[in-house]
Amino acid sequence: MEQSAWTEVSAAVAAAPYPVEVLPADPARAEACLAALRITTRSWLGAVVANARGLLVDHGWLRVLGSGHDGLPDAATESDPTGPWVVVGYDVMGGQYVWVPAQPGGKPTVHYFGPDDLEWLDLNQGYADWLYAVLAGSLTQFYDTLRWPGWKAEVEELAADQGISAWPPPWSEEGKDLSTASRKAVPLPQLVSFYQNTARQLRSSEDR
Template structure:
């Protein structure tokens, strides 16, 4: 019989080379999310929904969605409300620059994998990892390499001071030649909805 996934997730978080914060969960809302997806806590996504409002990784640079969070630092949606049933995509996380991760099938009959929409290329990339392998990688050190070209001096304090429903808008934007060095561009916090829309428009 399969065992709950949360102890394994918790162990990865405890061993992370950067700060990981598990935001509090509303038990009733968590159960509603599990029921909506027909999942159990034996899956990594089910365990994240059941045990977390969200997970903040590396000073909040990456916000992994759980069963939703409402707090003084700003709200985060739950995984169910962030899903797009018409496309079969489930938004599972977003980063402070407006990049976002969805879990979906690349082709019929293929297992779902995590895809990333990058703010510096304006393109989708299939990371070829299932949800569990992707989250384990992000918790255990891959995040630093993944975002190495998008960091600037003092980023940690700036990110930690950004509300959870906001991201950091940069100008010139990171997909332009002038905007590649985020240490030299103009940066300001705007709503995450507005930031994602800006990158996709």
Template structure:
């Protein structure tokens, strides 16, 4: 059995414990093969997530950092979330269906930079951060400023009852001119896989970018 108590997990545990946000670590699943499937060791943050968690819910569940696979009700593992993609590794979702992925060649130079597929533009943006830097910033509270334009009064109450594999569908959608005021949009809980598929299909039709086609249930 691989010893998962490496420096990366120690550092991640410290970042989680000192985060100003409400953070919940989903416990690891003994049956998860994510780390082995992706060839992840214990040193990098990716390996620490895959071996020690089945995901981490950040900022009351607004951001979901992916780790090892879990039950059908939990977050998909890093390997499952990326199964329908080529040249990138999906590492996180947000509650509105935004996606964060490491570029393996599909999005840019293939240097492993974190890209964000934003629901208000339906295109990928290079955050110019590695995975560890991205995680560190988000756990330090960067979600507050990063999502400032996509939040509304009382958003915590609206997402409080969502399950890990659910997101919120907004209408009008934020990429539409009439959807820029998210506070007045209607909000409906839907499966995250459905939300990602809708964004991917619309982006493809618009010719902006390809999103992520979820193959997990």
């Protein structure tokens, strides 16, 4: 029988310093997702897909994708059909995490696109190292500048497919202080798309 990494993932979930909700997987969806991604449960990504529709981390601030849950897409559906990367998570502010396979001479790593700078950042961590760090408490420091007093209560009220839109936006000089920004719940796909499109438009205008 194939050895699953879920035991390790579960231990990290249990030891997390903030709440982590595991959304139990639907076996049929999980099997289809694993086949589409061509991965096994020996990997941490495969173990998450096989055993969870998703993980809601730190009061739901981060949604780690698994085999899909009401309004939360699965990792296979969110993968890029024209490229090699796989979307593995979204944060409530519209940030996106993707797993990018190894480049020549390199290793596969997780990259993050943030709403505060509209740039892709290579975290220089493989999927297992990234998720372990997330479950060990890395989100607290990583998101220090994107949080405001009372954020936990606001985030906990959201559905899994909702995010928080802030205006002025976090990437603008006026939007750096989110405690003074106007905030509202919006569909998460809409929020992610807004920031991705904004980044493309800004890059296009800079190239002219």
